[in-house]
Amino acid sequence: MTETIRFKLNGQPVTLDTDGDRKLLWVLRTDFGLTGAKYSCGIGVCGACTVVVDDKAVRSCHTAVRDVKDKDVLTIEGLAPDAASGKLHPLQQAFADLGAVQCGFCTPGMIMTAYALLKKNPDVTREQVIAGMENNICRCGAHQRIVQAIESAAGAGKRG
Amino acid sequence: MEDKSVATNNAHDPAHDLSRRNFMQSLGGGVVILFSATAPKAGFAQEQPKQQPKGKPAGGGFGMGGPPPDLNAYLRIGEDGKVTVFSGKIEQGQGNTTALAQMAAEELCVSLASVTMVMGDTALCPWDMGTFGSMSVRVFGAQLRSAAAEARTILLEMAAEWLSVPPVQLQIDDGVISAVDKSKTVTFAELAKGQKITRALEGKAVTHTLAEFSVMGRDAVRVDAVAKVTGAAKFTADYSFPGMLHAKIVRPPAHGAKLKAADASEAEKMPGVTVVREPDLVAALAADPEVATAARAKIKVEYELSSGAAPETVDEKTIFDHLLGNLPKPQIPANEKSGDLAEGEKASAEVFEHSWRNGYGAHAPMEPHAALAKPEGDGMTMYISTQTPFPAQNQVAGLLKLPPEKVRVIAPFVGGGFGGKSSGDQSNEAARLAKATGKPVLVAYTREEEFFYDAFRPAAIVKIKSGVDAGGKLTLWSYDVYYAGNRSAEMFYDAPHKQQQVYGGPMSFGPNAHPFQTGSWRAPGANLNNFARESQIDVMAAKLKADPLDFRLKNTSDKRARAVLEAAAERFGYKPAPAPSGRGIGIACGIDAGSYVAEIAQVALDAKGAVVVKKVVAAQDMGVVVNPAGAKMQMEGCIMMGLGYTLSEELRFKGGRILTTNFHDYKLPRFSWLPEIDAFPIKHDDLEPQGGGEPAICPIGAAVANALFDLEGVRLHEMPFTPERIKAARKG
Numbered sequence A: 001m002t003e004t005i006r007f008k009l010n011g012q013p014v015t016l017d018t019d020g021d022r023k024l025l026w027v028l029r030t031d032f033g034l035t036g037a038k039y040s041c042g043i044g045v046c047g048a049c050t051v052v053v054d055d056k057a058v059r060s061c062h063t064a065v066r067d068v069k070d071k072d073v074l075t076i077e078g079l080a081p082d083a084a085s086g087k088l089h090p091l092q093q094a095f096a097d098l099g100a101v102q103c104g105f106c107t108p109g110m111i112m113t114a115y116a117l118l119k120k121n122p123d124v125t126r127e128q129v130i131a132g133m134e135n136n137i138c139r140c141g142a143h144q145r146i147v148q149a150i151e152s153a154a155g156a157g158k159r160g
Numbered sequence B: 001m002e003d004k005s006v007a008t009n010n011a012h013d014p015a016h017d018l019s020r021r022n023f024m025q026s027l028g029g030g031v032v033i034l035f036s037a038t039a040p041k042a043g044f045a046q047e048q049p050k051q052q053p054k055g056k057p058a059g060g061g062f063g064m065g066g067p068p069p070d071l072n073a074y075l076r077i078g079e080d081g082k083v084t085v086f087s088g089k090i091e092q093g094q095g096n097t098t099a100l101a102q103m104a105a106e107e108l109c110v111s112l113a114s115v116t117m118v119m120g121d122t123a124l125c126p127w128d129m130g131t132f133g134s135m136s137v138r139v140f141g142a143q144l145r146s147a148a149a150e151a152r153t154i155l156l157e158m159a160a161e162w163l164s165v166p167p168v169q170l171q172i173d174d175g176v177i178s179a180v181d182k183s184k185t186v187t188f189a190e191l192a193k194g195q196k197i198t199r200a201l202e203g204k205a206v207t208h209t210l211a212e213f214s215v216m217g218r219d220a221v222r223v224d225a226v227a228k229v230t231g232a233a234k235f236t237a238d239y240s241f242p243g244m245l246h247a248k249i250v251r252p253p254a255h256g257a258k259l260k261a262a263d264a265s266e267a268e269k270m271p272g273v274t275v276v277r278e279p280d281l282v283a284a285l286a287a288d289p290e291v292a293t294a295a296r297a298k299i300k301v302e303y304e305l306s307s308g309a310a311p312e313t314v315d316e317k318t319i320f321d322h323l324l325g326n327l328p329k330p331q332i333p334a335n336e337k338s339g340d341l342a343e344g345e346k347a348s349a350e351v352f353e354h355s356w357r358n359g360y361g362a363h364a365p366m367e368p369h370a371a372l373a374k375p376e377g378d379g380m381t382m383y384i385s386t387q388t389p390f391p392a393q394n395q396v397a398g399l400l401k402l403p404p405e406k407v408r409v410i411a412p413f414v415g416g417g418f419g420g421k422s423s424g425d426q427s428n429e430a431a432r433l434a435k436a437t438g439k440p441v442l443v444a445y446t447r448e449e450e451f452f453y454d455a456f457r458p459a460a461i462v463k464i465k466s467g468v469d470a471g472g473k474l475t476l477w478s479y480d481v482y483y484a485g486n487r488s489a490e491m492f493y494d495a496p497h498k499q500q501q502v503y504g505g506p507m508s509f510g511p512n513a514h515p516f517q518t519g520s521w522r523a524p525g526a527n528l529n530n531f532a533r534e535s536q537i538d539v540m541a542a543k544l545k546a547d548p549l550d551f552r553l554k555n556t557s558d559k560r561a562r563a564v565l566e567a568a569a570e571r572f573g574y575k576p577a578p579a580p581s582g583r584g585i586g587i588a589c590g591i592d593a594g595s596y597v598a599e600i601a602q603v604a605l606d607a608k609g610a611v612v613v614k615k616v617v618a619a620q621d622m623g624v625v626v627n628p629a630g631a632k633m634q635m636e637g638c639i640m641m642g643l644g645y646t647l648s649e650e651l652r653f654k655g656g657r658i659l660t661t662n663f664h665d666y667k668l669p670r671f672s673w674l675p676e677i678d679a680f681p682i683k684h685d686d687l688e689p690q691g692g693g694e695p696a697i698c699p700i701g702a703a704v705a706n707a708l709f710d711l712e713g714v715r716l717h718e719m720p721f722t723p724e725r726i727k728a729a730r731k732g
């Protein structure tokens, strides 16, 4: 059923006339051309499609676009507004510097999950990082460096 | 210096979008060195690549008048002084782009950022068989270094003339050649301007020695890292073009099932839906992928099981008997045969017979297979998540009855391949649907389709009969491998009487073999072969009450094996003790892709009886290390990924029906599994760089198996080591 749905996408207000049952993942990828969030399992178990809605990590493959009405949606593309000028978010910087990236397919979902984790708890411990990332899958086995990158970004956040 | 994404598979950058009609023209001006990415450099011919290209190279983007097919990569110093390397290899996550760029930068004395890698585009790159077997760096890299060194020599000669200074008195610093006293300088750009020098690699130029390295041997941040952390990196399904349709194809319930009837009338009524019906291909297409999915669900289909399909009695439990039931004749590799098995048995104080096995496994890359076909004039441009863009080009061209140069295949970033993206039908499907509709069509597999069509790692068995004399020296080694192939099965322990028999291939398909398609899974066959050899060695050590490390060292004179074993033991702080010692420490050693790896794992069991791997130390001899950070990253990745095949990954099926459908029933390693990993390459600087993307995954299964035995004396003969299997093994 077509309805009008307004929300904020990476800081910008957007309006859609669309079927509210559509999944946020496909709306982002098809209607907005934001392809950072990936499809990998489609059933909410891998985290590749993770975006942040009102500071919480959300699996966009499982979220009806209707459910983000009037909310703030942040995707990997909006994480560092001046990425073009080389300024990355501390998490992105840490993932790049520490080699937490292999094929890169899980990476946007990992970073967005970690972003919400650090939002909730900037003083996160290693155990909390591991628990918080448990439901994100990385097939390339980049786990060790992903944990290091999140710890390092958390540290950087505290320092500055 | 501008640090843009030098690295990406930026073949689609319009700046590189050159005419593909004329190869020589496409080479452009400047200094160009053609070379072969597949022939090992003379003098370092450690190993020939096993797979040879099938059939004649298609001529790729070169058309008529192209180079001889053995020159399948080139390096160019353009008229702007920029260095570009063109190769049909692809980046699937293992950092080969970075390592290769480092090698070119090293020999040309430029910074890493000034090398551009153009990869995996059939219109721009010369023919290449594909990216697999950890060969990018060890085979292609050696050639690339030679080519870059040759280009350096040419540039130095030109500079000598330009500056009237003999070449020996010149130095190069980041693309600027100067006299040693800096009195005169000339840039690569000035030298290359207006030139059109094209040479085939002669291999005479001297490459840099270790002491001269300034780019190689240093840690480098991956050249694709920024694109990947910002979401800018594009994978196949991230591309989209005006009018593009998402296709959802009707799938059979089982391998071997044939489509009998389809009724698409309901789907056709849906607004915005196009249905394509061909005898063997029925698909719903729409601009919105969810609409296409809903439409596909409305197509009613009937299938019949064809007579060739495996019976439903063949499943993950009965498969081993099925495979062993009707064996083909074995191959007996000559280099694994010595002495006489009967003699060996006579000389043995103790003889051991065991069999080792694993079931089917899925590649399960996070990116499912995808292909986008875009009709272009009388040709087709394809974006494909593939490890083999040129073979895919041939396939699609054959299917569409087009000359190969009319099909352009671009392999964007690949979201994990591990061997699984050397094959796949999605490109053919996309090409057919694009032809049928005249529109760009994206075929992106769902996870369920990905599991169904995976070219699975084969179920396979190894049987070993071995013996030792009273002094604890190996006397006998009779090694039979069924349906895994013998990669990494070489016997580097000293057994005077040995033989290997290889029954059936890893990809044998048919009523007496695998019931569905199988293929190469990261280090194909090597994981099982390592598990088998290293478990059997441990069984013998335990029986003799010998320390497993001691027993290994006593029985191998292979220097590289000894070196990695000793390095791992030292780093681990290993204290000798016969197993089971209750400590839960296990050792394994292996050879793969020219590299040697030893791993020591420490394990415990959790309250549910599941294995927890606490710590893994891994030492790898991979020759000269191009990018130490990248090498460690690959080793850690191998170990973490390897915990999956070791502990949990198991495919369930009944005949041609695949029962495993998604990540909820195919368990991959999680963050909570992360052991303390200490993985490092050891120094071996007089050996050319060897493979790094696969070797460290091979011994992890065995190291964990041996650790489990050390923990409580229970010996596992089948991977993965699930709580159920451990329980069963305890009962004996």
Ligand code: FES
Binding pocket: A038, A039, A040, A041, A042, A043, A044, A045, A046, A047, A048, A049, A050, A059, A060, A061, A062
């Ligand atoms: S694609 Fe959404 S959780 Fe896997």
Ligand code: FES
Binding pocket: A100, A101, A102, A103, A104, A105, A106, A107, A137, A138, A139, A140, A141, A142, B093, B366, B415, B416
């Ligand atoms: S980097 Fe490939 S899946 Fe995580």
